[in-house]
Amino acid sequence: MTKALIVVTNNAKFDKLYKATGIWLRETAHFNKVMQENGIDVDYMSPKGGYVPIDPLSLAPDMMDQIDWQYYLDDEFRNTHLAKSLKPADIQPADYQVIYFVGGHGAMTDFPENKELASIASAIYNNAGIIAANCIGVSALLAIRTTDGKRFVNGRKLTSFTNDEEALNGLTNDVKFLPEDELKKSGATFEKGEAFKSHVVVDNRLITGQNADSATDVGEAVIKALLK
Known part of the structure; x- marks a missing residue:
């Protein structure tokens, strides 16, 4: 059976x-929904295991849609996946055909230099x-190296939360780094779409989305790649 490993942050505070x-709820709920609809089981892993915080801004009434509410009110999602997420030592990579890194500003602290997640x-x-x-x-991709020691993102097409979007958030000077800048410095070919609109980049078996509204389309692109 095909399985996806959803990776989420443990970090509950800006650096x-x-x-x-914490996590941005839509980014996990919408991706999870696509997996569920296609019969793909999911496990949740975080760098430390255990409790996974949700960014409170992602729970604002104007941010929540029907899918978000479905997962927020789901007992298994809240009491198992988020309250008791797996830790890296619990994971056998051979059990999974997909790994998906969820965004939210919490991920800036415990994803980019995490060798266990990268491995x-x-x-x-x-x-x-x-x-x-x-x-x-x-930003989790920044820690991944190829078998010859080069950065995994070097020469690859991808996207992430953009400098423009962070500026519109008013957080440019408050975040630890800007993912767009760091990915470019690491040799990635960065492609961006309109701010806060879904934008997905597929580079063979690397699939990246620009923002929270891209999560469903990232999931759909994963399904399409699995069917090849």
Whole structure:
């Protein structure tokens, strides 16, 4: 049976600010929904395992749609996937054909330099699996190296949360780094669409989305890639 590993942050606070953060709910709910509709089982993993915070801004009434509410009110999602997420030591990469990194500003702290997450992603990819990531979750790719030691993103087409979008958030000077800048510095060919509109880039078995509204389309692109 095909399985997807959904990777989420444990970080509940901005690095430079006393401001709550975590995962952006839509980015996991919408991707999970696509997996569920296509009969793909999911597990949730975080860098430390256990509790996964939700960015409170992603729960605002104008941010929540029917799918978001479905997962937010789901007992298994809240009490198992988010309250008791798996840790890297629990994971056998051979069990998964897809790994998906969820965004939200929390991911800026515990994704970009995480060698354990990078090792699991590399193992899945090198076993003909798919690496998918959305928004700030794409920063997890910065830690991945190829078998010859080069950066995984070097020369690859991708997208992530853009500098323009962070500026529109008013957080440019408050975040730890700007994913667009760091991915470009690492040799990625960065492609961006309109701010806060769905935009997905597919480069073989690497699938990335620009922002929260891209999560469904990232999921659909994963399904299409699995069917090849």
